[in-house]
Amino acid sequence: MNNLLSIEWMKVKKYPTFWIMAGMFAFLLPLWNYGINKGFLKMDGGKSGIDLIDKAYNFNNVWGNLGWWTSVFVVFISVLVIILATNEYSFRTNRQNIIDGWTRLQALHAKWLMVFALAAGTTIYVFITGVIFGIANDTISNFPGDITSLFYVFILSLNYYGFALLIAYLFKRSGIGIGIFFLYHMIIENLARSFINWRFDYPAGDLLPLQASDELLPFPLVEIAKSFVQTEEKITATTFVAVSLAWVAVYYIISRFRLLKTDW
Amino acid sequence: METILSINSISKSYGPIQALKNVSFNVPQGSVFGILGPNGSGKTTMLGIILDVLKADAGTYQWLGGTPNAEARRSIGSLLETPNFYHYMTAWDNLEIAAAIKQHGKDDRQAVLEKTGLWQRKSSKFKTFSLGMKQRLAIASTLLGNPDVLVFDEPTNGLDPAGIAEIRELIMQLNREGKTIIMASHLLDEVEKVCTHVAILKRGDLLLSGKVDEVLVSEDQVEVSATDIPALLSIISAMPGIHNVKQINGALQLNCDSHITPAQVNEYCMQNGIALSHLALRKKSLETKFMELTNK
Incomplete structure:
Protein backbone atom coordinates (compact mmCIF):
# COMPACT_ATOMS: atom_id res chain seq x y z
CA MET A 1 0.00 0.00 0.00
CA ASN A 2 2.86 2.34 0.90
CA ASN A 3 4.52 1.37 -2.33
CA LEU A 4 1.41 2.35 -4.36
CA LEU A 5 1.17 5.71 -2.62
CA SER A 6 4.89 6.40 -2.97
CA ILE A 7 4.65 5.75 -6.73
CA GLU A 8 1.70 8.17 -6.97
CA TRP A 9 3.82 10.69 -5.06
CA MET A 10 6.66 10.25 -7.60
CA LYS A 11 4.15 11.09 -10.33
CA VAL A 12 2.81 14.28 -8.72
CA LYS A 13 5.84 15.77 -7.03
CA LYS A 14 7.39 16.76 -10.39
CA TYR A 15 4.08 18.00 -11.81
CA PRO A 16 3.80 21.82 -11.86
CA THR A 17 -0.02 21.71 -12.12
CA PHE A 18 -0.17 19.79 -8.84
CA TRP A 19 1.74 22.53 -7.01
CA ILE A 20 -0.26 25.31 -8.69
CA MET A 21 -3.67 23.82 -7.83
CA ALA A 22 -2.70 22.75 -4.31
CA GLY A 23 -0.97 26.10 -3.87
CA MET A 24 -4.11 28.00 -4.91
CA PHE A 25 -6.10 26.15 -2.29
CA ALA A 26 -3.42 26.61 0.34
CA PHE A 27 -3.01 30.32 -0.43
CA LEU A 28 -6.58 31.43 -1.11
CA LEU A 29 -8.31 29.68 1.82
CA PRO A 30 -6.44 31.57 4.55
CA LEU A 31 -6.25 34.80 2.52
CA TRP A 32 -10.02 34.82 1.94
CA ASN A 33 -10.70 34.18 5.61
CA TYR A 34 -8.18 36.81 6.61
CA GLY A 35 -10.14 39.30 4.48
CA ILE A 36 -13.37 38.43 6.26
CA ASN A 37 -11.74 38.39 9.66
CA LYS A 38 -10.20 41.83 9.14
CA GLY A 39 -13.46 43.16 7.74
CA PHE A 40 -12.30 44.27 4.28
CA LEU A 41 -14.17 41.38 2.64
CA LYS A 42 -17.87 41.78 3.45
CA MET A 43 -20.20 38.89 2.77
CA ASP A 44 -23.33 41.06 2.79
CA GLY A 45 -21.74 43.76 0.64
CA GLY A 46 -21.45 45.93 3.75
CA LYS A 47 -25.09 47.02 3.50
CA SER A 48 -26.45 45.62 6.70
CA GLY A 49 -23.72 46.97 8.88
CA ILE A 50 -23.82 43.68 10.75
CA ASP A 51 -20.70 41.58 10.44
CA LEU A 52 -21.46 38.47 12.33
CA ILE A 53 -19.16 36.14 10.50
CA ASP A 54 -16.04 38.16 11.07
CA LYS A 55 -16.62 37.34 14.73
CA ALA A 56 -16.63 33.65 13.93
CA TYR A 57 -12.91 33.04 14.28
CA ASN A 58 -12.80 32.15 17.97
CA PHE A 59 -11.98 28.50 18.61
CA ASN A 60 -15.60 27.51 19.03
CA ASN A 61 -16.64 28.83 15.60
CA VAL A 62 -13.46 28.74 13.54
CA TRP A 63 -13.82 25.08 12.52
CA GLY A 64 -17.33 25.44 11.16
CA ASN A 65 -16.46 28.74 9.53
CA LEU A 66 -13.27 27.49 7.86
CA GLY A 67 -15.10 24.25 7.07
CA TRP A 68 -17.72 26.11 5.04
CA TRP A 69 -15.07 28.00 3.06
CA THR A 70 -13.18 24.74 2.57
CA SER A 71 -16.32 23.30 0.99
CA VAL A 72 -16.06 26.12 -1.56
CA PHE A 73 -12.32 25.91 -2.15
CA VAL A 74 -12.10 22.10 -2.41
CA VAL A 75 -13.08 22.45 -6.06
CA PHE A 76 -9.43 23.32 -6.77
CA ILE A 77 -8.31 19.98 -5.42
CA SER A 78 -11.26 18.17 -7.04
CA VAL A 79 -10.21 19.57 -10.42
CA LEU A 80 -6.66 18.49 -9.62
CA VAL A 81 -7.90 14.93 -8.95
CA ILE A 82 -9.63 14.90 -12.34
CA ILE A 83 -6.47 16.16 -14.06
CA LEU A 84 -4.22 13.63 -12.32
CA ALA A 85 -6.49 10.69 -13.14
CA THR A 86 -7.23 11.70 -16.75
CA ASN A 87 -3.52 12.39 -17.38
CA GLU A 88 -3.00 8.65 -17.12
CA TYR A 89 -5.36 8.22 -20.06
CA SER A 90 -3.93 11.01 -22.19
CA PHE A 91 -0.33 9.90 -21.60
CA ARG A 92 -1.52 6.25 -21.84
CA THR A 93 0.50 5.62 -18.71
CA ASN A 94 -2.53 3.79 -17.28
CA ARG A 95 -1.64 1.09 -19.80
CA GLN A 96 2.06 1.31 -19.11
CA ASN A 97 1.57 0.90 -15.35
CA ILE A 98 -0.29 -2.35 -16.04
CA ILE A 99 2.25 -3.50 -18.63
CA ASP A 100 5.04 -2.86 -16.13
CA GLY A 101 3.33 -5.13 -13.61
CA TRP A 102 0.56 -3.48 -11.64
CA THR A 103 -2.72 -5.34 -11.49
CA ARG A 104 -5.74 -3.30 -12.52
CA LEU A 105 -6.83 -3.31 -8.90
CA GLN A 106 -3.48 -1.89 -7.80
CA ALA A 107 -3.81 0.91 -10.36
CA LEU A 108 -7.28 1.70 -8.98
CA HIS A 109 -6.16 1.52 -5.37
CA ALA A 110 -3.17 3.75 -6.04
CA LYS A 111 -5.54 6.53 -7.15
CA TRP A 112 -7.94 5.89 -4.28
CA LEU A 113 -5.06 6.07 -1.81
CA MET A 114 -4.15 9.40 -3.37
CA VAL A 115 -7.74 10.57 -2.82
CA PHE A 116 -7.53 9.56 0.85
CA ALA A 117 -4.13 11.23 1.20
CA LEU A 118 -5.43 14.46 -0.36
CA ALA A 119 -8.48 14.42 1.93
CA ALA A 120 -6.20 13.88 4.94
CA GLY A 121 -3.88 16.63 3.71
CA THR A 122 -6.80 19.03 3.28
CA THR A 123 -8.00 18.28 6.81
CA ILE A 124 -4.54 18.78 8.32
CA TYR A 125 -4.15 22.04 6.45
CA VAL A 126 -7.53 23.32 7.65
CA PHE A 127 -6.54 22.32 11.18
CA ILE A 128 -3.30 24.32 11.00
CA THR A 129 -5.12 27.31 9.49
CA GLY A 130 -7.80 27.03 12.20
CA VAL A 131 -5.23 26.99 14.98
CA ILE A 132 -3.57 30.12 13.58
CA PHE A 133 -6.89 32.01 13.23
CA GLY A 134 -7.98 30.74 16.64
CA ILE A 135 -4.83 31.96 18.36
CA ALA A 136 -5.12 35.32 16.62
CA ASN A 137 -8.75 35.81 17.73
CA ASP A 138 -9.12 33.86 20.94
CA THR A 139 -7.18 32.65 23.94
CA ILE A 140 -5.36 29.34 23.61
CA SER A 141 -7.19 28.04 26.67
CA ASN A 142 -10.34 27.77 24.52
CA PHE A 143 -8.59 25.34 22.13
CA PRO A 144 -9.94 23.28 20.44
CA GLY A 145 -13.57 24.36 20.94
CA ASP A 146 -16.25 22.56 18.92
CA ILE A 147 -13.91 20.78 16.51
CA THR A 148 -16.47 18.30 15.05
CA SER A 149 -16.52 20.34 11.84
CA LEU A 150 -12.90 19.37 11.20
CA PHE A 151 -14.03 15.77 10.96
CA TYR A 152 -16.73 16.93 8.53
CA VAL A 153 -14.01 18.61 6.45
CA PHE A 154 -12.39 15.19 6.03
CA ILE A 155 -15.70 13.57 5.06
CA LEU A 156 -16.49 16.38 2.61
CA SER A 157 -13.03 16.28 1.00
CA LEU A 158 -13.20 12.53 0.65
CA ASN A 159 -16.64 12.79 -0.94
CA TYR A 160 -15.61 15.55 -3.39
CA TYR A 161 -12.31 13.92 -4.40
CA GLY A 162 -13.87 10.47 -4.71
CA PHE A 163 -16.62 11.94 -6.89
CA ALA A 164 -13.99 13.73 -9.01
CA LEU A 165 -12.08 10.46 -9.43
CA LEU A 166 -15.21 8.66 -10.57
CA ILE A 167 -15.95 11.42 -13.09
CA ALA A 168 -12.37 11.09 -14.38
CA TYR A 169 -12.75 7.33 -14.81
CA LEU A 170 -16.10 7.69 -16.54
CA PHE A 171 -15.11 10.41 -18.99
CA LYS A 172 -11.34 9.83 -19.35
CA ARG A 173 -10.61 13.33 -20.71
CA SER A 174 -9.78 16.23 -18.44
CA GLY A 175 -11.74 18.89 -20.36
CA ILE A 176 -15.02 17.00 -20.42
CA GLY A 177 -14.40 15.66 -16.90
CA ILE A 178 -13.94 19.12 -15.40
CA GLY A 179 -16.92 20.40 -17.38
CA ILE A 180 -19.18 17.61 -16.15
CA PHE A 181 -17.94 18.08 -12.59
CA PHE A 182 -18.89 21.77 -12.54
CA LEU A 183 -22.12 21.18 -14.41
CA TYR A 184 -23.16 18.61 -11.84
CA HIS A 185 -21.85 20.54 -8.84
CA MET A 186 -23.33 23.92 -9.74
CA ILE A 187 -26.46 23.14 -11.76
CA ILE A 188 -27.63 19.54 -11.94
CA GLU A 189 -27.42 18.77 -8.25
CA ASN A 190 -29.05 22.08 -7.24
CA LEU A 191 -31.84 21.49 -9.71
CA ALA A 192 -32.39 17.90 -8.61
CA ARG A 193 -32.18 18.82 -4.94
CA SER A 194 -34.68 21.66 -5.24
CA PHE A 195 -37.06 19.51 -7.25
CA ILE A 196 -36.92 16.57 -4.82
CA ASN A 197 -37.30 18.79 -1.74
CA TRP A 198 -40.20 20.65 -3.36
CA ARG A 199 -41.92 17.45 -4.47
CA PHE A 200 -41.62 15.47 -1.22
CA ASP A 201 -42.12 16.20 2.47
CA TYR A 202 -38.80 14.66 3.39
CA PRO A 203 -35.74 16.68 2.20
CA ALA A 204 -34.22 13.69 0.41
CA GLY A 205 -32.60 16.09 -2.06
CA ASP A 206 -30.15 17.01 0.69
CA LEU A 207 -28.82 13.46 0.49
CA LEU A 208 -27.57 13.79 -3.09
CA PRO A 209 -23.86 12.96 -3.53
CA LEU A 210 -22.07 16.25 -2.92
CA GLN A 211 -24.93 17.92 -1.07
CA ALA A 212 -24.88 15.25 1.65
CA SER A 213 -21.46 16.56 2.69
CA ASP A 214 -22.26 20.23 2.04
CA GLU A 215 -25.06 19.88 4.62
CA LEU A 216 -22.43 19.09 7.24
CA LEU A 217 -20.75 22.45 6.74
CA PRO A 218 -23.47 25.10 6.32
CA PHE A 219 -22.85 28.80 5.76
CA PRO A 220 -21.67 30.22 9.14
CA LEU A 221 -24.42 32.90 9.31
CA VAL A 222 -27.03 30.16 9.10
CA GLU A 223 -25.52 28.41 12.06
CA ILE A 224 -25.33 31.60 14.06
CA ALA A 225 -28.92 32.48 13.13
CA LYS A 226 -30.02 28.99 14.15
CA SER A 227 -28.64 29.56 17.62
CA PHE A 228 -31.21 32.35 18.02
CA VAL A 229 -34.17 30.53 16.51
CA GLN A 230 -35.28 27.02 17.37
CA THR A 231 -35.41 24.94 14.18
CA GLU A 232 -36.23 21.32 13.69
CA GLU A 233 -33.57 19.29 11.87
CA LYS A 234 -35.12 16.54 9.81
CA ILE A 235 -31.85 14.85 9.01
CA THR A 236 -29.10 14.54 11.59
CA ALA A 237 -25.41 15.14 11.02
CA THR A 238 -24.74 11.46 11.69
CA THR A 239 -27.04 10.57 8.80
CA PHE A 240 -25.23 13.00 6.51
CA VAL A 241 -21.89 11.46 7.52
CA ALA A 242 -23.21 7.95 6.88
CA VAL A 243 -24.75 8.93 3.53
CA SER A 244 -21.56 10.73 2.46
CA LEU A 245 -19.51 7.62 3.24
CA ALA A 246 -22.07 5.49 1.42
CA TRP A 247 -21.64 7.70 -1.66
CA VAL A 248 -17.85 7.27 -1.42
CA ALA A 249 -18.42 3.50 -1.36
CA VAL A 250 -20.65 3.83 -4.44
CA TYR A 251 -17.95 5.80 -6.30
CA TYR A 252 -15.42 3.12 -5.38
CA ILE A 253 -17.64 0.25 -6.51
CA ILE A 254 -18.52 1.88 -9.84
CA SER A 255 -14.90 2.82 -10.56
CA ARG A 256 -13.74 -0.66 -9.59
CA PHE A 257 -16.29 -2.31 -11.83
CA ARG A 258 -15.37 -0.02 -14.71
CA LEU A 259 -11.62 -0.45 -14.41
CA LEU A 260 -11.68 -4.19 -13.93
CA LYS A 261 -14.05 -5.06 -16.74
CA THR A 262 -13.25 -2.74 -19.63
CA ASP A 263 -10.43 -2.33 -22.11
CA TRP A 264 -7.83 0.31 -21.24
CA MET B 1 12.07 -26.56 -25.20
CA GLU B 214 10.06 -24.63 -41.57
CA VAL B 215 7.38 -22.25 -42.71
CA LEU B 216 9.53 -21.32 -45.67
CA VAL B 217 11.37 -24.62 -46.20
CA SER B 218 9.80 -25.75 -49.47
CA GLU B 219 10.15 -22.36 -50.97
CA ASP B 220 13.92 -22.24 -51.42
CA GLN B 221 15.22 -21.00 -54.70
CA VAL B 222 18.64 -21.46 -56.21
CA GLU B 223 20.05 -18.70 -58.34
CA VAL B 224 22.68 -19.53 -60.95
CA SER B 225 24.50 -17.75 -63.72
CA ALA B 226 27.12 -18.56 -66.37
CA THR B 227 28.73 -16.88 -69.37
CA ASP B 228 26.55 -18.83 -71.77
CA ILE B 229 23.05 -18.36 -70.36
CA PRO B 230 21.09 -20.17 -73.16
CA ALA B 231 23.29 -23.26 -72.77
CA LEU B 232 22.87 -23.16 -69.00
CA LEU B 233 19.13 -22.82 -69.41
CA SER B 234 18.81 -25.87 -71.63
CA ILE B 235 21.01 -28.02 -69.38
CA ILE B 236 19.55 -26.96 -66.07
CA SER B 237 15.96 -27.33 -67.23
CA ALA B 238 16.66 -31.02 -67.76
CA MET B 239 18.01 -31.58 -64.24
CA PRO B 240 15.79 -33.93 -62.17
CA GLY B 241 14.08 -32.16 -59.26
CA ILE B 242 13.96 -28.76 -60.96
CA HIS B 243 10.42 -27.57 -61.58
CA ASN B 244 10.60 -24.15 -62.93
CA VAL B 245 13.31 -21.92 -64.32
CA LYS B 246 12.95 -18.18 -64.64
CA GLN B 247 15.43 -15.81 -66.23
CA ILE B 248 15.88 -12.65 -64.20
CA ASN B 249 18.52 -10.00 -64.86
CA GLY B 250 21.16 -12.22 -66.39
CA ALA B 251 20.67 -15.02 -63.88
CA LEU B 252 18.40 -18.05 -63.66
CA GLN B 253 16.12 -18.61 -60.71
CA LEU B 254 15.34 -22.30 -60.06
CA ASN B 255 12.41 -23.64 -58.10
CA CYS B 256 13.46 -27.04 -56.90
CA ASP B 257 12.56 -29.92 -54.60
CA SER B 258 13.53 -29.42 -50.99
CA HIS B 259 16.27 -32.09 -51.18
CA ILE B 260 18.15 -30.31 -53.95
CA THR B 261 21.20 -28.44 -52.60
CA PRO B 262 23.30 -25.78 -54.35
CA ALA B 263 26.21 -28.25 -54.31
CA GLN B 264 24.18 -30.75 -56.38
CA VAL B 265 23.29 -28.03 -58.88
CA ASN B 266 26.93 -27.04 -59.19
CA GLU B 267 28.05 -30.65 -59.66
CA TYR B 268 25.38 -31.29 -62.32
CA CYS B 269 26.43 -28.22 -64.31
CA MET B 270 30.14 -29.17 -64.10
CA GLN B 271 29.31 -32.68 -65.34
CA ASN B 272 27.52 -31.10 -68.28
CA GLY B 273 30.43 -28.83 -69.16
CA ILE B 274 29.15 -25.54 -67.74
CA ALA B 275 31.18 -23.54 -65.21
CA LEU B 276 28.90 -21.44 -63.00
CA SER B 277 29.89 -17.83 -62.49
CA HIS B 278 27.26 -17.32 -59.75
CA LEU B 279 25.50 -19.70 -57.34
CA ALA B 280 23.29 -18.64 -54.47
CA LEU B 281 20.57 -20.13 -52.27
CA ARG B 282 17.71 -17.71 -51.88
CA LYS B 283 14.98 -18.29 -49.42
CA LYS B 284 11.77 -17.13 -50.95
CA SER B 285 11.39 -13.71 -49.44
CA LEU B 286 8.94 -13.47 -46.61
CA GLU B 287 7.33 -10.63 -48.45
CA THR B 288 6.46 -12.90 -51.39
CA LYS B 289 5.23 -15.58 -49.01
CA PHE B 290 3.29 -13.05 -47.01
CA MET B 291 1.62 -11.53 -50.04
CA GLU B 292 0.67 -14.99 -51.23
CA LEU B 293 -0.84 -15.86 -47.86
CA THR B 294 -2.63 -12.64 -47.14
CA ASN B 295 -4.01 -12.20 -50.63
CA LYS B 296 -5.62 -15.63 -50.70
Missing part, protein backbone atom coordinates in the same frame (compact mmCIF):
# COMPACT_ATOMS: atom_id res chain seq x y z
CA GLU B 2 10.13 -24.74 -22.51
CA THR B 3 7.12 -22.64 -23.44
CA ILE B 4 7.33 -18.98 -22.42
CA LEU B 5 3.85 -18.00 -23.52
CA SER B 6 0.94 -20.21 -24.39
CA ILE B 7 -2.08 -18.70 -26.16
CA ASN B 8 -5.24 -20.79 -26.30
CA SER B 9 -8.25 -20.01 -28.51
CA ILE B 10 -8.27 -16.25 -27.93
CA SER B 11 -11.10 -14.28 -29.54
CA LYS B 12 -11.84 -10.58 -29.32
CA SER B 13 -14.38 -8.29 -30.98
CA TYR B 14 -14.78 -4.54 -31.11
CA GLY B 15 -18.49 -4.26 -31.78
CA PRO B 16 -19.12 -5.88 -35.18
CA ILE B 17 -15.40 -6.12 -35.97
CA GLN B 18 -13.86 -9.42 -34.99
CA ALA B 19 -10.24 -8.53 -34.23
CA LEU B 20 -9.09 -12.04 -33.26
CA LYS B 21 -10.71 -15.35 -34.14
CA ASN B 22 -9.84 -18.32 -32.00
CA VAL B 23 -6.09 -17.77 -32.15
CA SER B 24 -3.70 -20.26 -30.50
CA PHE B 25 0.08 -20.62 -30.57
CA ASN B 26 3.04 -21.18 -28.26
CA VAL B 27 6.17 -19.12 -27.92
CA PRO B 28 9.20 -21.33 -27.16
CA GLN B 29 12.00 -20.20 -24.87
CA GLY B 30 14.95 -18.57 -26.58
CA SER B 31 13.08 -17.71 -29.78
CA VAL B 32 12.62 -14.42 -31.55
CA PHE B 33 8.92 -14.79 -32.22
CA GLY B 34 7.50 -12.50 -34.89
CA ILE B 35 3.79 -11.75 -34.96
CA LEU B 36 3.23 -10.59 -38.46
CA GLY B 37 0.30 -9.17 -40.33
CA PRO B 38 -0.94 -6.17 -42.29
CA ASN B 39 -2.37 -3.13 -40.53
CA GLY B 40 -5.51 -4.07 -38.63
CA SER B 41 -4.77 -7.79 -38.56
CA GLY B 42 -4.97 -8.00 -34.75
CA LYS B 43 -1.28 -7.94 -33.76
CA THR B 44 -1.52 -5.16 -31.20
CA THR B 45 -4.85 -6.51 -29.95
CA MET B 46 -3.12 -9.84 -29.30
CA LEU B 47 -0.27 -8.17 -27.43
CA GLY B 48 -2.73 -5.94 -25.54
CA ILE B 49 -4.57 -9.03 -24.33
CA ILE B 50 -1.49 -10.90 -23.14
CA LEU B 51 -0.40 -7.72 -21.30
CA ASP B 52 -3.85 -7.31 -19.67
CA VAL B 53 -4.70 -3.88 -21.04
CA LEU B 54 -7.39 -5.46 -23.22
CA LYS B 55 -9.87 -8.13 -22.19
CA ALA B 56 -10.35 -11.17 -24.42
CA ASP B 57 -13.96 -12.23 -25.12
CA ALA B 58 -12.89 -15.87 -24.96
CA GLY B 59 -9.77 -17.96 -24.56
CA THR B 60 -6.86 -18.01 -22.15
CA TYR B 61 -3.15 -17.34 -22.06
CA GLN B 62 -0.43 -18.44 -19.72
CA TRP B 63 2.93 -16.81 -19.05
CA LEU B 64 6.04 -18.65 -17.89
CA GLY B 65 4.32 -21.92 -17.13
CA GLY B 66 1.53 -20.46 -15.04
CA THR B 67 3.17 -17.57 -13.14
CA PRO B 68 0.44 -15.12 -12.05
CA ASN B 69 0.08 -12.55 -14.81
CA ALA B 70 1.03 -9.38 -12.91
CA GLU B 71 4.11 -11.08 -11.51
CA ALA B 72 5.03 -12.34 -14.98
CA ARG B 73 4.60 -8.82 -16.39
CA ARG B 74 7.01 -7.45 -13.78
CA SER B 75 9.65 -9.90 -14.94
CA ILE B 76 9.26 -9.21 -18.68
CA GLY B 77 9.98 -5.99 -20.54
CA SER B 78 7.18 -4.77 -22.79
CA LEU B 79 6.62 -2.03 -25.30
CA LEU B 80 3.04 -1.82 -26.55
CA GLU B 81 2.05 0.36 -29.49
CA THR B 82 3.38 3.77 -28.37
CA PRO B 83 5.95 4.97 -25.83
CA ASN B 84 3.85 5.82 -22.76
CA PHE B 85 5.51 8.18 -20.30
CA TYR B 86 4.71 11.20 -18.13
CA HIS B 87 5.30 14.15 -20.46
CA TYR B 88 6.35 16.54 -17.72
CA MET B 89 9.01 14.24 -16.27
CA THR B 90 12.58 13.54 -17.36
CA ALA B 91 13.73 10.27 -18.91
CA TRP B 92 15.50 9.49 -15.63
CA ASP B 93 12.40 10.05 -13.46
CA ASN B 94 10.14 8.18 -15.85
CA LEU B 95 12.39 5.15 -15.62
CA GLU B 96 12.28 5.43 -11.83
CA ILE B 97 8.50 4.99 -11.92
CA ALA B 98 8.75 2.01 -14.28
CA ALA B 99 11.38 0.41 -12.02
CA ALA B 100 9.28 1.08 -8.90
CA ILE B 101 6.30 -0.72 -10.45
CA LYS B 102 8.49 -3.58 -11.64
CA GLN B 103 10.04 -3.64 -8.14
CA HIS B 104 13.51 -3.94 -9.62
CA GLY B 105 15.83 -2.31 -12.12
CA LYS B 106 16.22 1.16 -10.56
CA ASP B 107 20.01 0.75 -10.59
CA ASP B 108 19.99 -0.22 -14.27
CA ARG B 109 18.80 3.18 -15.41
CA GLN B 110 22.21 4.46 -16.49
CA ALA B 111 23.06 1.23 -18.32
CA VAL B 112 19.80 1.10 -20.30
CA LEU B 113 19.98 4.78 -21.22
CA GLU B 114 23.54 4.27 -22.46
CA LYS B 115 22.52 1.18 -24.39
CA THR B 116 19.80 3.10 -26.20
CA GLY B 117 21.89 6.23 -26.77
CA LEU B 118 19.90 8.49 -24.44
CA TRP B 119 22.33 8.98 -21.58
CA GLN B 120 23.15 12.55 -22.67
CA ARG B 121 19.43 13.39 -22.53
CA LYS B 122 18.61 11.72 -19.23
CA SER B 123 17.60 15.03 -17.66
CA SER B 124 15.44 16.19 -20.57
CA LYS B 125 11.70 16.09 -20.19
CA PHE B 126 9.90 13.41 -22.18
CA LYS B 127 7.82 16.02 -24.04
CA THR B 128 10.99 17.50 -25.57
CA PHE B 129 11.97 14.16 -27.15
CA SER B 130 11.64 13.39 -30.86
CA LEU B 131 9.55 10.38 -31.88
CA GLY B 132 12.67 8.28 -32.31
CA MET B 133 13.99 9.25 -28.87
CA LYS B 134 10.63 8.43 -27.28
CA GLN B 135 10.82 5.01 -28.91
CA ARG B 136 14.37 4.54 -27.61
CA LEU B 137 13.24 5.45 -24.10
CA ALA B 138 10.44 2.90 -24.35
CA ILE B 139 12.99 0.27 -25.36
CA ALA B 140 15.29 1.41 -22.52
CA SER B 141 12.41 0.93 -20.10
CA THR B 142 11.84 -2.63 -21.27
CA LEU B 143 15.47 -3.46 -20.46
CA LEU B 144 15.22 -2.44 -16.79
CA GLY B 145 16.00 -5.38 -14.54
CA ASN B 146 17.58 -7.35 -17.42
CA PRO B 147 14.42 -9.39 -18.19
CA ASP B 148 14.59 -12.81 -19.83
CA VAL B 149 11.53 -12.13 -21.98
CA LEU B 150 10.82 -9.02 -24.04
CA VAL B 151 7.68 -7.99 -25.91
CA PHE B 152 8.12 -5.40 -28.65
CA ASP B 153 5.26 -3.95 -30.65
CA GLU B 154 6.66 -2.30 -33.78
CA PRO B 155 9.98 -1.57 -32.06
CA THR B 156 11.50 0.39 -34.92
CA ASN B 157 8.57 2.80 -35.30
CA GLY B 158 9.72 6.34 -35.78
CA LEU B 159 13.42 5.50 -35.90
CA ASP B 160 15.82 6.71 -38.59
CA PRO B 161 17.68 4.08 -40.69
CA ALA B 162 20.66 4.08 -38.33
CA GLY B 163 18.29 3.71 -35.37
CA ILE B 164 16.47 0.83 -37.07
CA ALA B 165 19.77 -0.98 -37.65
CA GLU B 166 20.81 -0.36 -34.03
CA ILE B 167 17.57 -1.70 -32.60
CA ARG B 168 17.77 -4.75 -34.86
CA GLU B 169 21.30 -5.39 -33.70
CA LEU B 170 20.14 -4.91 -30.10
CA ILE B 171 17.32 -7.43 -30.59
CA MET B 172 19.69 -9.97 -32.11
CA GLN B 173 22.21 -9.37 -29.33
CA LEU B 174 19.50 -9.85 -26.69
CA ASN B 175 18.53 -13.10 -28.38
CA ARG B 176 22.16 -14.25 -28.40
CA GLU B 177 22.16 -13.63 -24.66
CA GLY B 178 19.41 -16.25 -24.48
CA LYS B 179 16.43 -13.92 -24.14
CA THR B 180 13.08 -14.70 -25.67
CA ILE B 181 11.68 -11.90 -27.79
CA ILE B 182 8.09 -11.57 -28.94
CA MET B 183 7.81 -8.96 -31.64
CA ALA B 184 4.89 -7.66 -33.66
CA SER B 185 5.59 -5.97 -36.92
CA HIS B 186 4.14 -5.16 -40.28
CA LEU B 187 7.64 -4.69 -41.62
CA LEU B 188 8.44 -8.04 -43.21
CA ASP B 189 12.03 -7.21 -43.77
CA GLU B 190 12.38 -6.63 -40.04
CA VAL B 191 10.82 -9.95 -39.13
CA GLU B 192 12.81 -11.83 -41.75
CA LYS B 193 16.08 -10.38 -40.52
CA VAL B 194 15.68 -11.14 -36.84
CA CYS B 195 12.98 -13.74 -36.22
CA THR B 196 13.42 -17.45 -35.63
CA HIS B 197 9.69 -18.12 -35.38
CA VAL B 198 6.68 -16.45 -36.93
CA ALA B 199 2.90 -16.31 -36.60
CA ILE B 200 1.00 -14.66 -39.43
CA LEU B 201 -2.33 -12.99 -38.77
CA LYS B 202 -4.84 -11.70 -41.27
CA ARG B 203 -8.03 -9.96 -40.18
CA GLY B 204 -7.97 -11.81 -36.88
CA ASP B 205 -7.26 -15.28 -38.32
CA LEU B 206 -4.02 -17.09 -37.59
CA LEU B 207 -2.84 -18.17 -41.04
CA LEU B 208 0.19 -20.11 -39.89
CA SER B 209 2.78 -20.27 -37.17
CA GLY B 210 6.09 -22.06 -36.70
CA LYS B 211 9.83 -21.81 -37.26
CA VAL B 212 10.75 -19.37 -40.01
CA ASP B 213 12.90 -22.13 -41.60
